[in-house]
Amino acid sequence: MATTQVNPTRMELTRLKKKLTTAMRGHKLLKDKRDELMRQFLDMVRQNKLLREKVEAGIHAANQNFMLARAATDAQVLDVALMAPKQEVFLETSARNVMSVDIPVFSYQTRTADANDIYSYGFAFTSADLDDAVLSLSQVLPDMLKLAEIEKSCQLMAAEIEKTRRRVNALEHVMIPDLQTNIKYITMKLDENERSTQIRLMKVKDMMLEQAHHYSERAAQ
């Protein structure tokens, strides 16, 4: 279905043929990109799911511990205990290129190396439940960071896959068929022109011969 008007000329034909080759090549490349992205994405999203379940369970457990701590300790004491944290977490980010998608890679470091610095309070006035709670939360933290990395990667890759898929579909179902019909239309038109020229020439030749030799008059005699 040639919706747009095309000039049936040889130049246009060459141009369209070149365009078709490019489109075919692009289509193949994009399709490969999509397939590979999809493969990696599915791996990653499975990992994401497992990790998320793990983190959610971890946080749930930590929250339960905090509940216990709140029950056993005065709210004010608890506030004071966690008011001035000793530990601090810094993130270093870099990007990893997966099929032209820049996915983030986080590496974290803490301000002090001492693992016990998560307890920012003296142990005298708080219950042991608080220690447990803080400890259980700190054990989830590495997984939480990993989850952040993977979940963000999944989101970015999903967006890229969607984009690529649309491009592949546009090429496959719109661009390439359109070009093919246009090329076919031009070829037919050119062939038709050629035939009509040939017929015209034959006719002219007939007429010229007729003028020169008067075949029809002779035939009549």
Added chain:
Amino acid sequence: MYKIAVMGDRDSIYGFAALGLDTYPVYDPNEAVHTLRRLAEGNYAVIYMTEALAAQIEEELDRYRSQQLPAIILIPGISGNTGRGIASVKRSVEQAVGSDIIFGNDN
């Protein structure tokens, strides 16, 4: 050097302060949007947010989905798991594949 923030209701997030994450207790959705914008423009690469709070500012979160930083990750709050976190993973799958092939139809 980036930092990590945690947003949500105070009871759900105050424990994270001990680990050295920056906690931002917010309750009001409008306030949450403002805080989120400020954090996203600031020095935060990862922002954890409770599912309950995230449910109220969903449109705002969508803006950050396609950006490389910050990563906004939902975590269950003290009131329990609402399944919104896993739903966001599910959404990624649906966006990429066209239909959900990882989680099945059970949830």
